Amino acid sequence: xxxxxxxxxxxxxxxxxxxxxxxxxxxTQPAPPVVTPEAAAPPPAAPPEVGTTLPGTxxxxxxxxxxxxxxxxxxxxxxxxxxxxxxxxxxxxxxxCSIDRIDENAAxxxxxxxxxxxxxxxxxxxxxxxxxxxxxxTWPDRDGAVVLLTRxxxxxxxxGRKGG
Numbered sequence: 001x002x003x004x005x006x007x008x009x010x011x012x013x014x015x016x017x018x019x020x021x022x023x024x025x026x027x028t029q030p031a032p033p034v035v036t037p038e039a040a041a042p043p044p045a046a047p048p049e050v051g052t053t054l055p056g057t058x059x060x061x062x063x064x065x066x067x068x069x070x071x072x073x074x075x076x077x078x079x080x081x082x083x084x085x086x087x088x089x090x091x092x093x094x095x096x097c098s099i100d101r102i103d104e105n106a107a108x109x110x111x112x113x114x115x116x117x118x119x120x121x122x123x124x125x126x127x128x129x130x131x132x133x134x135x136x137x138t139w140p141d142r143d144g145a146v147v148l149l150t151r152x153x154x155x156x157x158x159x160g161r162k163g164g
Contacts, residue, residue, distance in 0.1 A: 062109060062128035063087060066135050066149035073152035082152050090126070094118065108136075 065082040067073050075081040083092045090097040095117035103110045108129030115122050127138040133151040138144060 061130040062135055065152035067152055068147065068149055070150050070152070083149065085128075090115075 062085055065073065065084050067082040069080070072080045073082055079093045081093060083090070085091075086099075087102075088099050090099060090111070090113055095115050097113040097115035099111050100114055100123075101112040108127055110125060110127050112123065112125055115124065124139065124141040127136075127140070129136040129138070135149040135151065137147040137149065139147075
């Protein structure tokens with residue numbers, strides 16, 4: 001009879017102990033990891049290679065309107081007009097290029113362009129090396145040809161510059 005009374009005393013306590021309560025780990029063992037939506041999400045994508053920026057990002061020292069002769073800066077059409085460069089586009093006389101990739105190096109920025117000119121699509125590389133209001137373009141795919149340009153609006157206060 002004592003055993004039955006003990007069973008009726010212990011059984012409800014044992015059942016209550018298992019209802020709605022989580023087991024506590026002993027102090028000598030680590031707690032199980034907490035599962036959150038952030039912990040279950042896949043890790044973020046790896047960043048681009050060191051020295052590589054994506055089109056539309058990164059330093060923009062070469063962005064602006066540039067001309068081989070500053071007298072051309074006021075021309076809107078024709079062969080003697082400025083080249084317009086953004087972080088995603090390279091627009092020249094009779095050609096329009098997207099900048100597909102930009103890699104920074106000690107000499108400036110190497111860009112890979114996809115260009116449309118006279119109904120044909122071409123891919124080529126160019127190196128932008130800007131220093132103040134001067135830009136040196138080096139064309140590795142054109143036997144290393146070099147073009148020196150001046151920023152349109154050079155010599156004006158920054159608030160008076162157009163497009164640069």
